[in-house]
Amino acid sequence: MFAYLIKRLIQMVLVLWVVSVIVFLMMSFTGDPVFMVVPIDATDAEIAQARRLLGLDQSLLVQYWKFLTSLLQGDFGRSYVFRQPAMTLILERMPATVEMVLVAMALAIAVAIPLGVYAGANPESRISRFIMAGSLLGISLPGFWVGMVLIYLFAVHWGVFPSSGRGDTAELWGIRISLLTWDGWHHIVLPAVTLSLGTMAIILRMTRAGMMEVGRQDFMKFARAKGATRSDVLYKHGLKNALIPVVTIFGLQLGDLIAFATITETIFSWPGMGKLLIDSIYRADRPVIVVYLMLVAFIFVVINFIVDIVYTMIDPRITLK
Amino acid sequence: MRDDSKTPLLAVRDLHTYFHTFAGTVKAVNGVSFEIGQGEVMGLVGESGGGKSVVGFSILGLIDSPGRIEAGEILLHGQDLVTAGEARLREIRGREISMVFQDPMTSLNPLHSVGRQMDEVLRLHSDLDAGARQKACVEMLESVGISRAAERLKAYPHQFSGGMRQRVVIAIAMLAGPRLIIADEPTTALDVTIQSQILKLMRRQIAETGASMILITHDLAVVSEMADHITVLYCGNVVERGRTRDLIANPAHPYTRGLIDSIPDTTHRQDRLRQIPGSVPDIRNLPRGCNFRDRCPRAQTLCAEQEPALTQQHGSLWAACHFPLAPGETA
Ligand SMILES: Nc1ncnc2c1ncn2[C@@H]1O[C@H](COP(=O)(O)OP(=O)(O)OP(=O)(O)O)[C@@H](O)[C@H]1O
Ligand SMILES: [Mg+2]
Numbered sequence: 001m002f003a004y005l006i007k008r009l010i011q012m013v014l015v016l017w018v019v020s021v022i023v024f025l026m027m028s029f030t031g032d033p034v035f036m037v038v039p040i041d042a043t044d045a046e047i048a049q050a051r052r053l054l055g056l057d058q059s060l061l062v063q064y065w066k067f068l069t070s071l072l073q074g075d076f077g078r079s080y081v082f083r084q085p086a087m088t089l090i091l092e093r094m095p096a097t098v099e100m101v102l103v104a105m106a107l108a109i110a111v112a113i114p115l116g117v118y119a120g121a122n123p124e125s126r127i128s129r130f131i132m133a134g135s136l137l138g139i140s141l142p143g144f145w146v147g148m149v150l151i152y153l154f155a156v157h158w159g160v161f162p163s164s165g166r167g168d169t170a171e172l173w174g175i176r177i178s179l180l181t182w183d184g185w186h187h188i189v190l191p192a193v194t195l196s197l198g199t200m201a202i203i204l205r206m207t208r209a210g211m212m213e214v215g216r217q218d219f220m221k222f223a224r225a226k227g228a229t230r231s232d233v234l235y236k237h238g239l240k241n242a243l244i245p246v247v248t249i250f251g252l253q254l255g256d257l258i259a260f261a262t263i264t265e266t267i268f269s270w271p272g273m274g275k276l277l278i279d280s281i282y283r284a285d286r287p288v289i290v291v292y293l294m295l296v297a298f299i300f301v302v303i304n305f306i307v308d309i310v311y312t313m314i315d316p317r318i319t320l321k
Numbered sequence: 322m323r324d325d326s327k328t329p330l331l332a333v334r335d336l337h338t339y340f341h342t343f344a345g346t347v348k349a350v351n352g353v354s355f356e357i358g359q360g361e362v363m364g365l366v367g368e369s370g371g372g373k374s375v376v377g378f379s380i381l382g383l384i385d386s387p388g389r390i391e392a393g394e395i396l397l398h399g400q401d402l403v404t405a406g407e408a409r410l411r412e413i414r415g416r417e418i419s420m421v422f423q424d425p426m427t428s429l430n431p432l433h434s435v436g437r438q439m440d441e442v443l444r445l446h447s448d449l450d451a452g453a454r455q456k457a458c459v460e461m462l463e464s465v466g467i468s469r470a471a472e473r474l475k476a477y478p479h480q481f482s483g484g485m486r487q488r489v490v491i492a493i494a495m496l497a498g499p500r501l502i503i504a505d506e507p508t509t510a511l512d513v514t515i516q517s518q519i520l521k522l523m524r525r526q527i528a529e530t531g532a533s534m535i536l537i538t539h540d541l542a543v544v545s546e547m548a549d550h551i552t553v554l555y556c557g558n559v560v561e562r563g564r565t566r567d568l569i570a571n572p573a574h575p576y577t578r579g580l581i582d583s584i585p586d587t588t589h590r591q592d593r594l595r596q597i598p599g600s601v602p603d604i605r606n607l608p609r610g611c612n613f614r615d616r617c618p619r620a621q622t623l624c625a626e627q628e629p630a631l632t633q634q635h636g637s638l639w640a641a642c643h644f645p646l647a648p649g650e651t652a
Contacts, residue, residue: 124386218427225381226493227415227445240432316477317431 008308012301019297020071024064027286071294077287081280086287090273090295095175096166097265097272101257103188104196108253111196112204113243119204120211120242121234131204138201143260147194147267162187164269191268195260199253203246210242217241244315251307255300328399329356330533331380331418331501336393338372338379345605349375349388351557354631357501357533357550362524364544364565365537366580367554370601373537376554377503380535381418382410397501416446419494421523423506425486429478435462435489436474439496446497457496465492465522484515488522495526502527505537520547542584545569553577556604556612559631563638571648573640575617578651611643619644 038050051057055066070077076087119128151163166187214220215238223233262274269275273292280288312318338350350372357363365373378384380395382402395402397417402410422428429438436458443454455474462470465488478486487507494502504523508516524547527534536547544551545565552562553576561574572578579597599616602608611617614624621644629641635648 218422218424219430221378221383222420222422222428222490223430223441224383225414225420226442227411227413228441229411237430237433241430315432316434317479 008305012305015301016294016297020068020294021064023290023293024067027290028060028063067290076291076294079280079285079288081283081285081288086285086291089288090276090291093271093273093276094295096270097258097261097274100188100192100195100264100270100272101254101261103192104257105199105254107192108196108200108203112200113207113246116204116207117211117234117239117242120208120215121238123208123212128208132208135201135204138197138204141197143194143198144263144267146197147191147264150190150194151267163190166271191264191270194267195257195264198260199257202249202253206246206249207242210245211238214238214241240314244311247307247311247314250310251300251304254303255296258296258299328396329358330361330398332356332394332396333376333380334394334396336376336379336395337391338375338384338388339391340388342387347605348607349557349604350379353393353552353554353557353559355550355552355559355562357535359500360527360531360533361550362527362534362536362548364541364548364551365535365554366539366541366544366551368539368580368597368601370604371554372557373539373554374505375557377420377505377535377537380503381414381420382407383414412446415442415494415499416497417499418501418503419497419499421487421490421494421502421504421507424510425483425490426510428490429486431478434475434477435481439474439489439493442493442496458492461492461496462489465489465495465526466518467492483511484519487511487515487519491519491523491526495530495532498530498532500532502532502534503537504534506539507536508543509538509540516543523547541569541580553580556601556607558612558641559639560613560642561638561640562631563634563636567636567638571635571638571646573634573638573645574642575619575644575646576613577640578646579616611641619646 034047034051034054038047042050048057055063058066076085078084079086079089082089115131119131122128211234220233220237223237224230228236258274261272262277264270265272265275266278273295277289277292279285280292332354333356334354336350336353337348340347340349353372353376355363365376367373375384375388379390380402382405384390390403393403397413402413405413429435436455439458439461440454443449443457447454447457449457458474459470462473467473467485467488473481478489481489491507502523507523508519511519520543523534526532536544538544541551548565550562551565551568553560553568553574555576561568561572561577568577569581572581576597582595583597597616602612602615608625610625610627611620611629614620617624623643627643629643631639631641634640634645
């Protein structure tokens with residue numbers, strides 16, 4: 001167990017290091033941030049001086065070394081635009097994204113698993129076919145389009161939900177959270193629904209496939225031969241087995257949600273880190289982009305680590321090695 | 322339990338179980354009858370696809386769609402299980418009739434501990450409290466030859482070998498004290514030395530509790546050692562049945578003869594194993610007449626025209642054949 005943790009830790013550090021190289025190279029080959037910080041009428045001398053100030057006049061290797069050492073020292077650079085530490089900027093906006101992603105994930109699970117179990121247990125029924133057709137829509141409709149349709153229907157046409165912003169927030173341990181206010185909930189509904197649809201459809205289909213697969217297993221019939229009720233067999237014996245593959249994709253889906261949050265946040269003007277990323281890309285605000293990418297990579301790595309641990313808790317056949 | 326020695330424990334009468342698939346109706350069991358008395362062991366034999374497992378599942382009411390019991394009676398102490406409701410069937414499953422499957426690697430839920438899977442039976446079929454149930458499980462595990470049983474209850478199936486798992490499955494099947502055990506090829510998936518251990522174990526368990534058993538297998542050698550009676554299935558029909566001794570020594574049906582001849586003889590070295598020529602016909606569209614005629618050395622024109630009925634033969638045997646073998650006659 002201990003050896004496993006050490007091994008995983010080394011793996012995680014390696015992954016993050018590789019990400020830092022990729023992020024750094026990507027940043028070096030795209031756009032010249034100097035022009036974002038100098039006035040339009042700057043002279044060549046002024047531009048050269050700005051370049052020196054930003055350290056952009058040195059060789060790539062030196063730049064990367066500086067980049068890496070400052071990352072390791074916890075110095076993630078300052079936003080060219082806001083003149084604030086990039087990390088602070090992102091951390092300020094992270095709670096908004098995190099709460100939207102979590103609500104979307106919770107919604108996806110709450111809808112997808114019961115429906116997936118039902119559709120897997122009764123593949124022939126009309127309701128199951130309806131559910132499966134719906135899930136196909138969920139997979140194939142692009143999120144931004146769904147978002148706009150929802151805004152049109154619920155915000156513009158019926159006016160039941162607001163179309164943008166986070167609404168009121170309340171503070172908990174210095175973090176601003178929408179979910180603590182009624183108005184915040186009111187605001188989060190549309191973006192969270194938009195964000196959750198794709199993941200919902202995928203989890204639903206995986207659950208159904210898992211349920212159908214497990215339904216063919218001998219141990220399900222053996223459980224019935226013991227005299228267990230059909231629903232006990234389905235839920236006590238089947239469900240857990242069916243969910244093993246779902247847990248596997250859970251981490252990936254959470255990553256997907258964070259990635260797609262950028263689009264959803266832009267559509268709904270949700271002040272999260274995804275929207276900040278898009279804005280920063282427009283402004284070529286390099287340090288913010290870098291910190292965002294590094295942070296998301298870090299979150300990814302941690303989520304997958306947690307998924308592996310959860311895996312071993314569900315399945316006794318898997319041990320941490 | 323009724324004390325009526327006239328009624329057999331289980332009587333299957335003219336059972337028809339069909340599967341309505343896209344490719345046509347599979348008449349997996351097509352008019353099967355047999356009886357089992359208290360404490361008897363009946364062997365159900367036949368080649369793959371003969372309908373043996375479907376008979377077993379029909380008895381427990383575990384035929385899932387597209388399958389259906391189309392006709393017939395399954396009488397347990399005289400009560401018909403075909404018309405009994407699901408609630409009554411659930412009481413019977415595991416308590417009066419239990420089942421052991423072929424592959425112990427897949428019969429147990431990999432995510433539940435052995436103790437939990439045993440406990441489930443007692444929770445379903447007894448009023449015992451948790452402590453008493455645990456005690457019963459430990460005793461049962463010990464009686465199927467698993468040492469350190471109390472500890473093993475916490476273990477998961479993957480921590481057991483195949484033979485050990487089959488012991489656990491048998492323990493689960495015996496736990497509620499059933500009157501009948503349906504063992505569907507309980508040793509086919511195990512290696513030879515383990516096979517005989519498991520068979521011995523099952524025989525002992527049955528002798529101790531006075532339960533009856535349907536032993537499903539395609540291995541006539543196994544049945545001839547274990548069973549009092551044998552029923553031979555071919556294409557969903559009973560082709561021959563009778564006392565084990567009579568049937569093995571002097572079968573009346575050429576199919577049974579063929580099965581017996583294909584048992585590897587361990588005392589004399591044989592150059593080639595004899596086997597029944599040809600293969601089982603497609604049971605989705607069986608022709609008129611005897612289903613075995615294309616593979617039968619004795620077949621004549623009558624066999625293509627008329628389906629033979631089960632008629633009494635020498636000794637205790639009944640066979641469905643127009644030209645049955647006389648005692649001592651080889652095909
Ligand atoms: N769920 C099902 N759907 C369609 N056909 C089925 C189904 N279950 C069984 N059958 C058919 O019923 C026939 C009898 O099957 P069964 O499993 O009873 O054979 P068996 O005698 O047990 O053979 P084996 O020795 O291989 O276990 C086979 O032709 C099989 O294809
Ligand atoms: Mg079978």
